[in-house]
Amino acid sequence: MQEGARPTVGQYIYQAEAQFLDSDIFFGHGTMEALDEAAWLVGSAIGLAPAELDDALERELTASEINKLDALVRRRIDERIPVAYLLNEAWFAGHRFYIDERALIPRSLIAEYILEHFQPWIEEDRIHSVLDLCTGSGCIAIAIALEFPETHVDAADISADALKVAIKNMQDYGLGDRVELIQSDLFEALGNRHYDIIVSNPPYVPPSSMLALPQEYKHEPELALVAEDNGLDIVDRILAQAAEHLNEGGLLIVEVGESREALEQRFPHMPFTWLSHESGEETVFLLNRNDLTGTR
Numbered sequence: 253m254q255e256g257a258r259p260t261v262g263q264y265i266y267q268a269e270a271q272f273l274d275s276d277i278f279f280g281h282g283t284m285e286a287l288d289e290a291a292w293l294v295g296s297a298i299g300l301a302p303a304e305l306d307d308a309l310e311r312e313l314t315a316s317e318i319n320k321l322d323a324l325v326r327r328r329i330d331e332r333i334p335v336a337y338l339l340n341e342a343w344f345a346g347h348r349f350y351i352d353e354r355a356l357i358p359r360s361l362i363a364e365y366i367l368e369h370f371q372p373w374i375e376e377d378r379i380h381s382v383l384d385l386c387t388g389s390g391c392i393a394i395a396i397a398l399e400f401p402e403t404h405v406d407a408a409d410i411s412a413d414a415l416k417v418a419i420k421n422m423q424d425y426g427l428g429d430r431v432e433l434i435q436s437d438l439f440e441a442l443g444n445r446h447y448d449i450i451v452s453n454p455p456y457v458p459p460s461s462m463l464a465l466p467q468e469y470k471h472e473p474e475l476a477l478v479a480e481d482n483g484l485d486i487v488d489r490i491l492a493q494a495a496e497h498l499n500e501g502g503l504l505i506v507e508v509g510e511s512r513e514a515l516e517q518r519f520p521h522m523p524f525t526w527l528s529h530e531s532g533e534e535t536v537f538l539l540n541r542n543d544l545t546g547t548r
């Protein structure tokens with residue numbers, strides 16, 4: 253680059269990538285590596301949609317864009333704030349969501365199963381009602397509503413703060429008539445409602461593991477991450493109550509992350525099906541309603 257010349261979009265992305273690689277930051281809240289993180293931050297901060305970025309790489313940045321980007325890169329490195337919170341933007345199942353520190357950054361493995369329409373586990377034409385338990389930003393509930401235009405989705409969370417984020421997302425997608433947000437401690441406020449699928453990405457990090465998590469996680473609500481009882485508190489309660497809220501033949505699909513081993517030890521007779529994921533991770537289980545009765 254010439255002395256004094258302003259960098260192009262592409263040059264700035266490589267410069268930010270180098271700064272990220274030279275720092276201690278952790279990737280995993282939307283991207284898995286420095287170049288993707290830099291491209292996302294730069295593109296979005298200067299108002300480019302992902303599809304527009306390639307064509308803009310040769311464009312010279314303006315002085316005010318450079319100031320804005322410099323400040324964001326510094327905050328990413330110095331304060332370890334995930335890009336999603338810096339930009340108030342997250343991508344999930346191909347859709348853009350508003351996000352801020354009141355809710356967990358969307359990244360659940362469940363996105364893949366939504367896009368596959370939960371095949372081959374349930375006939376698509378019998379998915380009329382879905383519950384997204386522990387909905388946070390509403391990303392799972394909204395992605396399901398967008399994939400299944402005839403389906404009603406309830407989205408429950410105990411956190412009033414998280415539900416404010418979910419309301420914004422639901423309004424942004426105009427889904428007010430098909431996604432119902434409910435403040436509830438798990439099933440408590442759901443009365444006698446029944447569903448064809450109950451899906452959940454609940455908190456499952458054991459309190460003892462919290463200290464070891466990279467600093468980026470400290471910006472997320474603790475309520476969204478930590479579960480007592482070695483990470484199993486919430487999942488255990490879901491397993492105990494889900495059958496009462498599932499229609500005959502209904503499915504329970506739950507992400508449990510690092511708690512898989514502890515869960516299998518606690519419920520050795522529960523016939524979990526562990527769903528394969530393109531990342532290689534197998535930490536989302538599926539159970540049929542019948543599996544839930546009599547196996548605890």
Ligand SMILES: C[S@@+](CC[C@H](N)C(=O)[O-])C[C@H]1O[C@@H](n2cnc3c(N)ncnc32)[C@H](O)[C@@H]1O
Pocket residue numbers: 355356357358359360385386387388389390391392408409410411414436437438453454455456475476477486
């Ligand atoms: C891991 S986050 C998942 C958020 C969102 N579903 C996602 O995948 O991005 C877990 C969510 O569970 C909520 N939560 C924690 N305890 C709960 C409870 N007892 N009942 C309902 N929701 C709870 C938290 O507020 C948080 O929004």
